[in-house]
Amino acid sequence: MASHLPPKPTPQHSTATAGGMAEAGHARPRGLMRWLLTTNHKEIGSLYLIFSLTMFFIGGIFALVVRAELFQPGLQLVRPEFFNQMTTMHGLIMVFGAIMPAFVGLANWMVPLQIGAPDMALPRLNNFSFWLLPVAFALLLSTLLMPGGGPNFGWTFYAPLSTTYAPPSTTFFILSLHIAGISSILGAINIIATILNLRAPGMRMMDMPLFVWTWLITAFLLIAVMPVLAGVITMMLMDINFGTSFFNAAGGGDPVLFQHLFWFFGHPEVYIMILPAFGIVSAIIPTFSRKRLFGYASMVYATAAIALLSFLVWAHHMFVVGLPLVAELFFMYTTMLIAVPTGVKIFNWVATMFRGSISFEPPMLFALAFVVQFTVGGFSGLMLAISPADFQYHDTYFVVAHFHYVLVPGALFAILAGAYYWLPKWTGHYPNLRLSQWHFWLSVIGVNLTFFPMHFSGLAGMPRRIPDYALQFADFNLAASMGAFLFGASQLLFVLVIIKCVRGGEKAPAKAWEGAEDLEWSVPSPAPLHTFETPPDFHPHQH
């Protein structure tokens, strides 16, 4: 076993000489080239985070175009053609450009620091996987300017709307997804290689922080399903450009096959966007409860169980396509099962807080809001699992409410919690407390005002993806639109917090939070460019 491990740095390879070599051996490029050529996990992590924040605002502006049009019944601001491009681009940008890269950025920064590794296992590959992303998304955004407009078939791009009936720019959309997919696969390989090979001596798998565990499992999910996505979009490419009929009924193809393939990718994909969030929250809640995480082992097993189940539930997105009864029952039962490991996680977080010593710093506020709001999304998920009832819920705003609750007040809040938690480590300063609290409260109010009324409009009968609606849905949409603008505007505060935190603020010590335990808190704040060049002394937590 040991012979397979990469060579460990020798004792004489000290911090001073390593730093000296880096400075003298090859002069570090400055300016733009520094960022273009960097192989440092912290710099690449920052690039990922800045990229995802940029995409978050672009995708957010698209969402606000949608919400502005839906502010009242009737067509006021945009034509339906453009509206469909906005909903599609909003979904694609947020899923592939904002949430996923944000988690990869956090993994880049924190996984090596949490396992005591000097860097990612494959630093050049790391650089490549990041720089693919700006290319992919520049290409994707450019389709909006092409003749016939950008993708207008929803982020799920069901065939044949996305093939036979799609705008000419669809080929570019496929190419951009391919590039983003390659980036994800390479990133996942890197994370797996890092976690399996570069842990500090003495750190067993069951000693790893949960953020590392959840990312390890997420990376396996990515490797399993991104090729399926690549396959399905290649089939689309063939249908559009080379006369095949994979999804074209007129040529003997099968439009439902598209949905099976898409959701075989798509369902694990939604867990890819939530498992690392579980990891972040599992770091923050114990820290601010000053008490060890309750049920560490069951957290790991629950994460693995959710990941395995994610391959067996895909057709619950397809309850009304006319599946046979047995398939309908199978996917209903497996989907309901997901509630069990998910419930275990929530109970464990609450048990961690029980008899703790709790304080409410900004990371904790976001983590607590995550627990409550993600649970609300979990409840509507449980309702959606009931297949007969799904015949009423399917493709309505109830579904929109559900997946936004797990993704925005869920996953996004966990990312924000993680950012507040680790900003002192990244910048050496605490984020401004007052501004952070304003950001938190305005976000909570805005996000719930946006998404909670959608449960009602969906139950009352409003379909998804429509630019105009019947009059009985007007009040719900009015509230949602006001909430969306409040939520969008309050994210500018987050940018302000980051800028102020980078520039200055209260100095943070190495261990920035009283109850924090993991290895990242043993290096100085801000973390120097090179850390753990000699492996740290790791003392297992006797989990």
Next chain:
Amino acid sequence: MRTLLAWIAGGLTSVVLTPVALADGWNMPVGVTAISRDIYSLHMIIFWICVVIGVIVFGAMFYSLFRYRHSRGAKAATFHEHTSVEVIWTAIPLLILVGMAVPATATLKNMYDTSEADLDIMVTGQQWRWRYEYLGEDVAFTSNLGTPREQINGTGEKGEYYLLEVDEPLVLPVGQKVRLLLTSDDVIHSWWVPDLAVKQDAIPGFVNENWVRIEEPGIYRGQCTELCGKDHAFMPVVVEAVKPERFDEWLAERKEAAAQEASSADREWAMDELMERGQQVYGSLCASCHQEDGQGIGNFPALAGNEAMLDDVDWHIDRVVNGVSGTAMASFRNTLSAVEIAAVVTYERNAWGNESGDSVQPSEIAERLADQGE
């Protein structure tokens, strides 16, 4: 902090519970079929299960947040696992789910039993309208959005059933088991009426089945729920449920009208007549893509001044009858009568400054359709 937490807890509870009290317009409709009532009760059971779990979990959480605050001098305990508790909170949800799966399975089996129907309706989705065919009865028609464009564009006041009204509703008899056979001519659509608890995708190349037995006469409204292109929001479903006697009368009237329409194809039609009828057909079927003024939009070509079309009347008729494969242009062979095809072609050749002067006679079209049919 304390008042704030109380305020949040109170707010959340009221936000969750008010709609149940208000019910109408905030919740799923109970509907007018046995299945819709079963689904409604499943929905309410699972909802209340969620509320109970929520109260327990959030109660425990907010109690801990309040009771074990660092600022109150709370000292953290050191426990971090407890096997029996963990087994219990894995097992209890599992049991609740099994309890939930039983009635859900029964309802689902019932929904899938499409046997022994009294009436079969073929429902075909088309961008962006529904076509209904009463199988074995020689009655078929398309059902288009009834809301005028002015209301959508904001130049007219919106009516009570804005976007939920059609020119011709699907008429069904109450008390009879009606089987719906759903398919599509172009992209995937989904036919949904909340009060009937029927939602089923209409997929090209597939025929899906569902069924409904409506218990009360009335008008039930719904919409397409699968994104199907730009006018996805503008293809409502309206079902008019009537007593069986009334339904039989209605069916007889429709058969009569269809026979008249067929026979009127034999006579000579005047230009004015054709133009008037053509404008009607164009407005309901063609204008959503090619636009009211014939100028087209995006990928949809302009018809005003379209030289390929004006040069060759046969080419023009062929496109309307057979559609253009690989594009959104559908075939109207089965959607339109010979009279309607003749009228719309004539209209397109003589409207918006097109001055071909051609008038296409229904008899020519009828002949052509008969030839191609062979």
